[in-house]
Amino acid sequence: MSAGRVEDVHPIVVEHKSHFNKPRHVKYWLRCLKTYLPQQYQSTDSNRTMLAFFTLAALDLLDSLKPNTTPEEREQYIDWVYLCQHPDGGFRGFPGSDLGEHRNEENKVWDPANVAGTYFAFCMLAILEDDFGRVNKKACLTWLRRVQRPDGSFGETVGEEGKVEGGMDPRFGYMAMGIRWFLRGRATGDVMGVPDVDADKLVECVRISQTYDGGISEAPFHEAHGGFTYCALAALSFAGHLPKPGENSSAGLSDVNHTIAWLVSRQTATLEEEDLLDTYGDETDTIATCHDAHSFVAMKGFRDTKNGKDSFDDRPTSNYHLQWVGFNGRCNKIADTCYSWWVGASLSLLDKVSLASPDPNRHYLLDKTQHIVGGFGKVAGNPPDLYHSFLGLAALSVMGLEKELKPIDATVCISTDACTHLAKLPWRVENLG
Amino acid sequence: MLEKMAKYSNAEEWADIVPIPQDDGPGQPLAAIAYSDDYVEAMSYLRAVMANNEMSERALHLTEDIIRMNPAHYTVWLYRSRILFATSSSLPAEITWLNTIALKYQKNYQIWHHRHTIVDALNSCTGEQDFLSQMFELDMKNYHVWSYRQWLVKRFDLWEGKGELEAVESILERDVRNNSAWNHRWYLVFGRGESCFEDKERVRREVDYAKEAIHLAPQNQSPWNYIRGLIRQTKGPAALSLASFKQFASEFASLDDPDNVTSSHALDLLAEILAEREGDAADAAKALDLLAKKYDPIRENYWKYRKSLLVGQGGVKAAA
Numbered sequence: 001m002s003a004g005r006v007e008d009v010h011p012i013v014v015e016h017k018s019h020f021n022k023p024r025h026v027k028y029w030l031r032c033l034k035t036y037l038p039q040q041y042q043s044t045d046s047n048r049t050m051l052a053f054f055t056l057a058a059l060d061l062l063d064s065l066k067p068n069t070t071p072e073e074r075e076q077y078i079d080w081v082y083l084c085q086h087p088d089g090g091f092r093g094f095p096g097s098d099l100g101e102h103r104n105e106e107n108k109v110w111d112p113a114n115v116a117g118t119y120f121a122f123c124m125l126a127i128l129e130d131d132f133g134r135v136n137k138k139a140c141l142t143w144l145r146r147v148q149r150p151d152g153s154f155g156e157t158v159g160e161e162g163k164v165e166g167g168m169d170p171r172f173g174y175m176a177m178g179i180r181w182f183l184r185g186r187a188t189g190d191v192m193g194v195p196d197v198d199a200d201k202l203v204e205c206v207r208i209s210q211t212y213d214g215g216i217s218e219a220p221f222h223e224a225h226g227g228f229t230y231c232a233l234a235a236l237s238f239a240g241h242l243p244k245p246g247e248n249s250s251a252g253l254s255d256v257n258h259t260i261a262w263l264v265s266r267q268t269a270t271l272e273e274e275d276l277l278d279t280y281g282d283e284t285d286t287i288a289t290c291h292d293a294h295s296f297v298a299m300k301g302f303r304d305t306k307n308g309k310d311s312f313d314d315r316p317t318s319n320y321h322l323q324w325v326g327f328n329g330r331c332n333k334i335a336d337t338c339y340s341w342w343v344g345a346s347l348s349l350l351d352k353v354s355l356a357s358p359d360p361n362r363h364y365l366l367d368k369t370q371h372i373v374g375g376f377g378k379v380a381g382n383p384p385d386l387y388h389s390f391l392g393l394a395a396l397s398v399m400g401l402e403k404e405l406k407p408i409d410a411t412v413c414i415s416t417d418a419c420t421h422l423a424k425l426p427w428r429v430e431n432l433g
Numbered sequence: 434m435l436e437k438m439a440k441y442s443n444a445e446e447w448a449d450i451v452p453i454p455q456d457d458g459p460g461q462p463l464a465a466i467a468y469s470d471d472y473v474e475a476m477s478y479l480r481a482v483m484a485n486n487e488m489s490e491r492a493l494h495l496t497e498d499i500i501r502m503n504p505a506h507y508t509v510w511l512y513r514s515r516i517l518f519a520t521s522s523s524l525p526a527e528i529t530w531l532n533t534i535a536l537k538y539q540k541n542y543q544i545w546h547h548r549h550t551i552v553d554a555l556n557s558c559t560g561e562q563d564f565l566s567q568m569f570e571l572d573m574k575n576y577h578v579w580s581y582r583q584w585l586v587k588r589f590d591l592w593e594g595k596g597e598l599e600a601v602e603s604i605l606e607r608d609v610r611n612n613s614a615w616n617h618r619w620y621l622v623f624g625r626g627e628s629c630f631e632d633k634e635r636v637r638r639e640v641d642y643a644k645e646a647i648h649l650a651p652q653n654q655s656p657w658n659y660i661r662g663l664i665r666q667t668k669g670p671a672a673l674s675l676a677s678f679k680q681f682a683s684e685f686a687s688l689d690d691p692d693n694v695t696s697s698h699a700l701d702l703l704a705e706i707l708a709e710r711e712g713d714a715a716d717a718a719k720a721l722d723l724l725a726k727k728y729d730p731i732r733e734n735y736w737k738y739r740k741s742l743l744v745g746q747g748g749v750k751a752a753a
């Protein structure tokens with residue numbers, strides 16, 4: 001028996017064509033590759049390897065890296081990546097900390113290798129089809145063990161007296177497990193004479209960071225967050241600890257269905273900051289405060305308060321359309337381009353992209369945040385930035401929403417082509433079997 | 434090349450320092466940034482003083498200069514705190530300075546880590562709660578600030594009677610949808626140990642608080658998640674059963690009155706309650722259909738999936 005009279009008031013499938021402007025995206029990213037980034041990026045100078053990664057990875061997803069660069073240029077990019085390699089293993093986040101010939105035992109703590117810098121360097125080398133021949137693999141694996149804390153979490157750098165610096169959050173855990181996977185695959189025990197990190201302890205960190213509402217946060221009791229949830233799940237994926245099909249739990253994840261429920265709850269039709277401001281100081285449910293429940297809250301939960309009236313006035317009384325659906329990163333926040341990746345890729349890791357509404361998300365990305373000059377902004381109407389421009393492309397790719405993009409690997413966050421290149425490298429085949 | 438700005442290279446005070454320029458390699462660098470001249474110069478001097486391990490007032494000022502241009506620089510903060518401790522600088526003065534920086538660069542992690550280091554060394558949280566309120570005036574959901582606040586609670590034992598619960602309640606009075614505040618409440622109430630989940634009085638108070646918030650705004654997901662978290666995690670004498678919320682969920686979503694549902698989250702909870710008993714599976718399916726078609730069509734595919742998991746609904750597991 002099925003439900004009684006249910007009116008199907010919201011056909012999600014609307015005949016609607018959104019246009020992916022590939023030439024504009026290519027142009028945007030070639031400008032990033034071949035000319036100086038504007039001065040506003042100075043505040044992210046310490047993450048230059050990340051900006052470089054976005055640029056190469058985006059052009060690769062667009063299948064436009066090789067056609068627009070010469071082999072000599074690509075060789076120079078590879079050289080620049082190696083320039084960031086640290087003498088004691090790993091890579092710097094940017095050349096700006098390099099003390100060069102002045103570096104010594106006393107001052108080297110100010111010029112450390114960086115977990116994110118190292119992960120992005122490996123991703124770039126794979127995209128550029130380098131053979132990793134100049135990577136000091138053994139030193140890197142040795143250093144990686146030193147960035148892990150006794151509780152299992154990873155930091156960003158090793159500081160004074162071996163102290164692990166940087167947050168405890170799963171971003172570093174994810175990238176550390178990624179570095180391990182690049183060099184060791186899923187091998188256990190010693191590789192190149194270096195013992196493994198304590199992967200089980202990291203998996204335990206992920207497990208205890210699950211929140212009461214089903215998401216994952218940076219640490220126990222912190223608020224569930226889309227970015228941390230992705231990093232945690234992808235770390236489990238690197239470690240081979242995601243639940244197997246048909247299982248609801250694993251060493252790293254206590255209740256997959258709960259996490260899936262949290263992930264699909266991130267879909268929202270609340271797309272603009274203005275929409276959200278209406279909730280401030282207003283406790284009532286109105287269509288202004290509850291776009292996701294547009295069909296019924298309008299006249300019902302509404303209480304006759306001043307704030308309620310203010311947010312109710314001038315609002316359309318008809319239903320909000322579900323043509324545009326984005327993802328937010330936390331409960332009761334507005335949609336943001338990057339969470340289409342963080343949440344979409346999380347669902348992909350759990351093989352559940354089909355439980356979301358991918359097509360309305362495509363409309364959201366292409367109609368609302370894709371920018372006329374190419375790239376994507378954070379929210380509707382924002383100018384593009386490298387971070388959202390790359391993650392917009394990555395989201396479209398991971399959810400299979402754009403034929404003009406190469407498929408992306410949901411765990412590694414680079415094209416499956418680049419992963420295939422890595423898998424074929426002789427040293428990797430030899431070492432990892 | 435630095436004649437024009439020359440904040441450092443023309444200064445008498447810095448005459449003894451030979452700046453170290455950035456080495457971007459001989460070829461085409463990636464992610465090259467159009468740096469300001471000020472930044473290029475200051476960074477060259479920073480590398481030089483770092484190379485000398487210089488612990489001085491002028492080096493402290495230089496770190497401030499860099500932080501204002503690149504607050505995400507991960508070692509300049511570590512260098513700065515080493516100088517502060519090495520020169521026995523005033524830590525309260527550092528907090529005052531940090532306040533202006535935190536208000537200016539809201540999305541920066543390093544600032545909060547540094548604050549953590551300084552406040553820990555000060556061994557006092559005087560003024561901290563007030564400053565956090567100031568931060569919340571700018572953004573009530575700033576993740577760094579809430580994370581720092583959790584550390585503060587633990588470090589200075591602010592669990593009870595120190596204004597924390599009151600602060601959360603006043604934030605929720607202004608915006609009952611602030612999920613960060615709900616999460617902080619959960620931390621305050623249950624963050625001290627597993628035994629909190631067995632405290633009947635505590636759990637009853639939390640259920641009542643969440644129910645009251647739901648009555649204000651039934652479509653607000655935060656208190657519904659809070660209640661479902663309580664159902665999952667309470668135990669012993671305080672254990673709550675899913676079924677005991679049937680009456681409450683029905684206040685907002687009744688299958689006898691499917692046109693007057695006032696909360697999709699109530700309908701979701703009802704579906705879960707009904708799914709527990711095989712005999713109620715048909716009703717659970719009804720609730721899930723209502724969600725898919727009428728009350729939460731954004732997640733249509735998800736509700737269909739949930740329906741496929743129902744026992745005795747024909748398509749158990751096969752349809753998924």
Ligand SMILES: [Zn+2]
Nearest residue numbers: 336337338378
């Ligand atoms: Zn974003």
